[in-house]
Amino acid sequence: MSPARPATVFTLHTIAALLLCFLLADLTHSAPVSSSLEPPVALREAAERAKTLVEKIVRDIPAVHAAAVTTEGLTLDSAAQSTNLQLMVTSLGIPAAPVLKPPSEHFTLDVCVRRMLAGGRLYQGLLGVLSERVSGLSNLQADLRDLLTHVAKMKEAAPSGGEEAEPSLDLASRLHGDYEVQVAAHLTLMQLKSFCHDLIRSLRAVAAYRPRPPTKR
Known part of the structure; x- marks a missing residue:
């Protein structure tokens, strides 16, 4: 034994x-x-710098609008005019900004950052067209250019699945007279302001974003 x-x-x-x-x-x-x-440090830092710059853009838009849009009745404070000018948005071919949401399981960080970049490029393109017909947009263009630099750094730090599709711009060929130019500048600045508010919320969420741990099988 x-x-x-x-x-x-x-x-x-x-x-x-x-x-x-x-x-x-x-x-x-x-x-x-x-x-x-834990999100990369480079991502959080770029998001904070971008948010600071977007907040500056929002503060500057009223002064830019006052200098660039001189047609009576086109003000940032009038909510009723948005309905009256909605047909002009289609007529001038001004695309809507990409929809932004805070990162989540259904709206990934990659999609969020790609749409930020696409939206910034959209308004950079619109202001580029308008700057040939309207004065007072150069500082805003410079801020948008710097903003795109910060968002591009966010894209480098975040996992990327590619590029967001960007709408083609046909604004230049539709600016037949001063009225169309003024309305286009007004609508672009209004939409940019709205996009920036969404951008601030999304950037704040990106800086604090923590993805959920993978579910154990």
């Missing part, structure tokens, strides 16, 4: 060693998961 004891001891040692290996492997595997939930 005595030869059975070493086999029993050997079996217990083997089981303990295997359990220890499984435990170490599980700890080693789980460590990167928690660290990967």
